[in-house]
Amino acid sequence: MASRTDPLTQEVVELIGAVVARYYEEYEQAAAKHSLTGAQARVLGLLSHEPMPMRRIAKKLKCEPSNVTGIVDRLEVRGLAERRPDPVDRRVKLAAATEKGQETAARLRGSLDFAREPLAGLTELERAVLRDLLKRMLGIEPG
Template structure:
C-alpha cells in the first residue's frame, strides 16, 4: 500500500490567500527592483550586496542562498567589486577559499536601499504589534 500525499486545499479562501500572497510578492519585487535601480544596481546585485552586508561568504554559498548558478554569482560579484561595493578576501579558516564581502561603501549602499523600501513598512504600520506578531508567526509556519 502506498502513501498518498494530501491534496492541498483549493477552496475559495485558500485560492484568495494564495492570490494575495502573490500580489504582495510581486509588489515587493517591483519596488525592490525600482529601489535597486536608483542606486544603479540590478535586483540581483542588490540581493547579493544585502547578503554580503550581513556576512562575508564564498560564492558557492551566495549561489545556494539565491538559488542560482555559481557562475552567475561570479559575474555579479565582479560588477560589484568594480564599483567598490564588494571585495574578495581569503577565508581565514581555509586560505584556498575566497570570500566575497561588502566594503564599507557597499554596506552603506545596502542600508540606504533597504531604508528606501516602503512598500511593506507602510501597510504593516497599520497593524498592531499583536497583528504583526501573528502574521510573522503564521508566515514562519508556512515556511517550515
C-alpha cells in the first residue's frame, strides 16, 4: 500500500486537484453562457436525470437543503425546473427539470469540452481502466 506521503502519491493528489480545478473553471464558464451559476447548473444537471427531493439534492451536492430550495426557486422562475408531488408519498415535493430545463442541461453538457477532448486521446481500454480506478477510489464497485 502506498504511503500518504510518498512522492508519487503526492503527485497524483496534485494532478487530481488540477483536474478538478480545471473542470470547475470550465463548468462555471459554461454555466455563465446559459445565464446560470455553477450551483444552478449542477442542480439542473441532477434534475435532468431524474426528479428528486430537495434533501437528496443537498446530500449529493453536500450542502444545506435551504440552499437547494433557493436554487430550485430561481430555476423555477426561469422555467427550467418545477416542483411536483412525489407519486409514492404525496407529502414530499420533488424538484424536476422541465422540458426547457432538459434542453438547457443537454446544451450545457454538450459544451463541456475540457474532459472530453483529452479523454478522446486515450484508447477505449485506457478510458475503461481510468473509469474503474476512479470508481475504486470513490468506493464504487466497477461493473
